[in-house]
Amino acid sequence: MSTPAAPSERRDNRRMLGKLLVVVAMMFGFGYALVPMYEAICNALGINVLSLSERLIPGMSHRASPNTQVDTSRTITVEFDANARGPWDFKPATRSVTVHPGELATVMYEFRNVQDRTMAAQAIPSYAPKQATSHFNKLECFCFSEHTLKPGESKQWPVVFVIDPKLPRDVTTITLSYTFFEVGGKVPPAPEGQNAAKAGTQEPRT
Incomplete structure (x- = not known):
């Protein structure tokens, strides 16, 4: 037969149990508070940036959470x-x-190849005024790569951008300009008939 625990041992056991319960409660509370603490730290440091998949882009079925970095003034x-x-x-x-500076925006550009041959092309952006260049952040843009369009083919591509709130306050209008030009090396040359026609229009050398 086991000997009943002495009153002092029972008190010690109750104290130990109480301490363990306090530790468990503190650990639970700390884990529960981690999420709001993390969000607060990210907001304070300016690193609370949404991923592209969480932003509102045409064709997506969900909306992004509000961007706390937007300057609505x-x-x-x-x-x-x-x-x-x-x-x-x-x-x-x-x-x-x-x-608004810091607000995500999407604009579509339309393309159509009016030639009777496949063509590859790429776009180069430019900005006015020049001081806006470093503050215009494109998150998605057709200018990042080369594109091939079949004869008569039409396409639409998005430009997803956000303007840095650090943009100088005297800048109230920005012009984003694209130059779209043909690039070679991946598509067949122009048909012989077109080359001959171009050659026939050249002035003779003297």
Whole structure:
């Protein structure tokens, strides 16, 4: 038969149990508080940035959480321009938008190959005024890569951007201009008939 525990041992056991319960409660509380603590630290350090998959982009079925970095005290007008060096129909779906610094925005550009041959092309962006260049952040852009369009093919590609709130306050309008030009090496050359026609239009050498 086991000997009943002495009163002092029972008190010690109760104290130990109480201490263990306190430790468990503290650990639970700390784990529960980790999420809001993490969010507060990220907001304070300015690193609470949403991933691209969480942002609102045409064709996606969910909306992004509000961006706490948006400067609602200012508005910037962004104008869009398109220049085509070659036989392209190339234009923005909208000519301008008004956004707040730090606000995510999406604009579509439309392309059409009007030639009867496959063509590859790429776009180069430019900005006005020049001091806006370093503050115009593109998160998704067709200018990042080369594109191939079949004869008569039309496509739309997005430009997803955000303007840095550090943009100088005297800048209220930004013009984003793209030049779309043909690149070689991946598509067949122009048909012989077109080359001959071009050659026939050249002035004879003297």
